[in-house]
Amino acid sequence: MWRAAIVLLGTLTCASALAEQVRVGEGVYRPLYRNEPDQPVAAFLLDETPVTNEEFLQFVAAVPRWKRSTASKLFVDDHYLAHWAGDLELGTNAQPDHPVTHVSWFAARAYAKWKGARLPTLAEWEWAASASETSAETRGDTNFLRRILNWYSKPASTGTQPVRSTYKNLWGAWDMHGSVWEWVEDFNSSLVTGESRADSSLERPMFCGSGAAGAADVEDYAAFMRFALRSSLTARSATSSLGFRCARDLPRDPPEDSL
Amino acid sequence: MNISKSYSPRLARIALGLFAAAALSTSASGATLPVEEAVLTHAPNVPPPITRRTPAKVVINLEVRELVGKLADGVEYTFWTFGSTVPGPFIRVREGDHVEFHLHNFPDNKLPHNIDLHAVTGPGGGAAASFTAPGHTSTFNFKPINPGLYVYHCATAPVGMHVANGMYGLILVEPEHGLPPVDREFYVMQSEFYTEGAYGEPGLQTFSMNKALDERPDYVVFNGSVGALAGDNSIHAKTGETVRLYVGNGGPNLVSSFHVIGEIFDKVYIEGGDRVNANIQTTLVPAGGSAIVEFKCEAPGTLVLVDHSIFRAFNKGALGMLKVEGEPNTEIFSGKTMDSVYQPEGRSIPHDAPRPPREEGKAKTLAQQKADGEAVYKQTCFACHQATGQGIPSVFPPLAKADYFNEDPDRAVAYVIFGREGPLTVNGAQYNQVMTPQNITDEQIADVITYVLNTWGNKGGRMTVERVREIREGGPAPFGAGIGAH
Numbered sequence: 001m002w003r004a005a006i007v008l009l010g011t012l013t014c015a016s017a018l019a020e021q022v023r024v025g026e027g028v029y030r031p032l033y034r035n036e037p038d039q040p041v042a043a044f045l046l047d048e049t050p051v052t053n054e055e056f057l058q059f060v061a062a063v064p065r066w067k068r069s070t071a072s073k074l075f076v077d078d079h080y081l082a083h084w085a086g087d088l089e090l091g092t093n094a095q096p097d098h099p100v101t102h103v104s105w106f107a108a109r110a111y112a113k114w115k116g117a118r119l120p121t122l123a124e125w126e127w128a129a130s131a132s133e134t135s136a137e138t139r140g141d142t143n144f145l146r147r148i149l150n151w152y153s154k155p156a157s158t159g160t161q162p163v164r165s166t167y168k169n170l171w172g173a174w175d176m177h178g179s180v181w182e183w184v185e186d187f188n189s190s191l192v193t194g195e196s197r198a199d200s201s202l203e204r205p206m207f208c209g210s211g212a213a214g215a216a217d218v219e220d221y222a223a224f225m226r227f228a229l230r231s232s233l234t235a236r237s238a239t240s241s242l243g244f245r246c247a248r249d250l251p252r253d254p255p256e257d258s259l
Numbered sequence: 260m261n262i263s264k265s266y267s268p269r270l271a272r273i274a275l276g277l278f279a280a281a282a283l284s285t286s287a288s289g290a291t292l293p294v295e296e297a298v299l300t301h302a303p304n305v306p307p308p309i310t311r312r313t314p315a316k317v318v319i320n321l322e323v324r325e326l327v328g329k330l331a332d333g334v335e336y337t338f339w340t341f342g343s344t345v346p347g348p349f350i351r352v353r354e355g356d357h358v359e360f361h362l363h364n365f366p367d368n369k370l371p372h373n374i375d376l377h378a379v380t381g382p383g384g385g386a387a388a389s390f391t392a393p394g395h396t397s398t399f400n401f402k403p404i405n406p407g408l409y410v411y412h413c414a415t416a417p418v419g420m421h422v423a424n425g426m427y428g429l430i431l432v433e434p435e436h437g438l439p440p441v442d443r444e445f446y447v448m449q450s451e452f453y454t455e456g457a458y459g460e461p462g463l464q465t466f467s468m469n470k471a472l473d474e475r476p477d478y479v480v481f482n483g484s485v486g487a488l489a490g491d492n493s494i495h496a497k498t499g500e501t502v503r504l505y506v507g508n509g510g511p512n513l514v515s516s517f518h519v520i521g522e523i524f525d526k527v528y529i530e531g532g533d534r535v536n537a538n539i540q541t542t543l544v545p546a547g548g549s550a551i552v553e554f555k556c557e558a559p560g561t562l563v564l565v566d567h568s569i570f571r572a573f574n575k576g577a578l579g580m581l582k583v584e585g586e587p588n589t590e591i592f593s594g595k596t597m598d599s600v601y602q603p604e605g606r607s608i609p610h611d612a613p614r615p616p617r618e619e620g621k622a623k624t625l626a627q628q629k630a631d632g633e634a635v636y637k638q639t640c641f642a643c644h645q646a647t648g649q650g651i652p653s654v655f656p657p658l659a660k661a662d663y664f665n666e667d668p669d670r671a672v673a674y675v676i677f678g679r680e681g682p683l684t685v686n687g688a689q690y691n692q693v694m695t696p697q698n699i700t701d702e703q704i705a706d707v708i709t710y711v712l713n714t715w716g717n718k719g720g721r722m723t724v725e726r727v728r729e730i731r732e733g734g735p736a737p738f739g740a741g742i743g744a745h
């Protein structure tokens with residue numbers, strides 16, 4: 001039934017032939033810190049792969065204000081698309097089928113909007129990424145964890161690899177770990193407590209050993225790294241190992257007759 | 260200068276708050292100060308002592324790089340580094356200086372990093388102010404107000420992993436009037452590595468979280484890798500000189516029992532602080548802590564730096580060498596002057612159960628020689644060449660399946676009698692170490708060489724006591740054996 005929904009969506013938006021979405025079933029995202037409540041995640045659609053250089057090039061060509069030379073410095077930093085040969089030219093450092101990197105959060109969001117999509121929320125992304133090939137949740141699966149950590153054992157200077165070169169998880173999403181970091185809509189929420197006097201305690205989970213004491217899973221070093229990365233970023237930041245993929249809501253009531 | 264790169268109002272507020280305070284103090288008193296760029300040195304080198312007697316504005320630029328490097332011969336590891344080395348560079352400032360610190364996170368890095376300098380009085384030692392995404396630079400200011408030798412390290416979550424991957428170094432805050440002059444200063448930093456593969460397993464090794472949690476390191480090293488302070492990388496001094504070692508411990512877990520075989524520390528600045536203790540054999544260096552030790556080199560020879568939690572030294576790599584050159588000082592150390600039989604009162608030799616009479620080694624069967632040789636090996640050679648003769652990469656050459664040993668067992672005899680020093684290639688790997696003469700009898704030498712010849716895939720054969728005696732009489736020269744000759 002969800003396949004039908006994709007077909008439907010595909011016709012509604014200007015989705016390129018390259019991006020396919022997969023359905024991620026509902027679940028629960030357990031935050032890194034025990035004092036935060038579990039968050040239910042409704043089923044949603046997620047791009048099968050990270051957005052590629054080629055796809056992002058189509059976007060920049062269609063929406064020229066996101067070209068490297070013209071993008072507003074309010075929305076991108078000096079690393080924006082730094083690995084491309086030119087405004088509309090990928091060159092040798094940016095293979096068409098590799099995930100696009102060096103994109104800011106603003107740029108990633110603009111792309112998603114152009115596609116009629118959005119960025120996944122942190123909870124959605126983490127829930128989708130916690131699936132291995134065979135299981136929706138991998139908490140405590142040390143082999144899975146080790147595989148993720150192995151990615152961090154390679155410096156980013158070894159470059160990106162084509163999409164679909166790591167593994168396809170239970171939901172059908174490729175490369176959730178082991179390829180690039182990915183932007184999420186609320187990337188900074190792990191820092192924002194909403195209580196300004198708690199600011200100094202923001203450092204606590206990020207910098208002190210004591211932070212780990214409150215962690216739900218002290219061995220999930222990979223999760224710590226993702227959270228540290230996200231909280232080091234600003235919405236303008238672009239780095240050589242940070243890309244993104246899009247998400248969409250499932251249509252509320254898929255008309256039965258569209259089957 | 261742009262430290263609040265953030266569009267998160269929250270982060271910006273913290274950063275701006277810190278920055279505003281720092282900027283004020285700089286403009287109040289720092290404006291008139293002379294400005295200098297700090298000299299940063301890689302271990303074992305230490306920047307020159309600070310000669311100025313007034314504060315300066317000291318600018319420090321430190322770049323974080325994630326890179327693959329050598330952990331031991333044939334073993335690689337992805338290090339996260341300050342300044343592309345483990346440990347990070349040695350920083351030297353003076354009490355009361357105004358430090359302007361720029362932390363650069365190299366654009367190709369995957370991870371954010373920061374720095375917590377134990378010399379900083381302020382929240383997180385600068386950790387929050389220096390938290391930096393790849394491709395960015397953070398700037399913060401501080402004034403070191405407590406003299407001493409301090410560790411700095413990355414404190415980004417997961418902290419343990421950032422430290423375990425190599426992110427630490429030392430910063431010396433010299434007291435206003437400086438430290439007493441010495442002839443030589445060196446930078447030595449101990450730390451551990453936790454790898455998926457066991458010690459010595461070749462290839463690119465990945466970080467083992469489980470071993471780190473269990474505090475079960477595979478490698479315990481000085482200055483970032485096995486052999487970084489031994490062989491060609493040894494440090495040097497001359498007899499009569501006073502040496503000061505700035506010793507740090509990056510951990511992440513172990514406390515070091517720092518000891519120099521063959522020396523007594525004349526002075527130890529305990530835990531890197533003001534208090535000086537005298538005449539110390541072994542000093543504790545806590546994880547995330549330091550000590551400054553000083554000693555006068557009295558006699559020539561090789562002093563061996565170890566963590567005296569001794570399996571770490573001989574089995575995991577925590578071993579360094581300080582080679583002291585100069586004239587022997589027989590009053591301080593005479594060398595061996597005599598070897599005589601020790602016979603406690605009331606005991607005479609045939610007291611033991613009667614042993615089968617034999618004409619020295621010749622009468623022993625091969626099996627006997629091997630059995631006796633094995634005992635000698637376990638008592639004498641084992642500590643260095645290891646239980647199965649595999650040695651320790653870059654420190655102790657192997658005797659198992661060793662091309663060099665099989666080529667000429669006579670030469671091996673000469674090394675056992677006279678010792679050996681200098682470059683050596685065994686099974687394709689380079690060594691440049693010192694094997695001291697082993698004080699065992701000719702019969703024991705014949706037995707142990709026979710044992711080694713017939714074990715661990717070596718070529719077989721026998722060594723006789725007569726041949727050992729001939730080699731002893733012939734002296735070290737024919738085999739290039741002996742130590743201290745050059």
Ligand SMILES: [Cu+2]
Nearest residue numbers: 372413415421
């Ligand atoms: Cu770090």
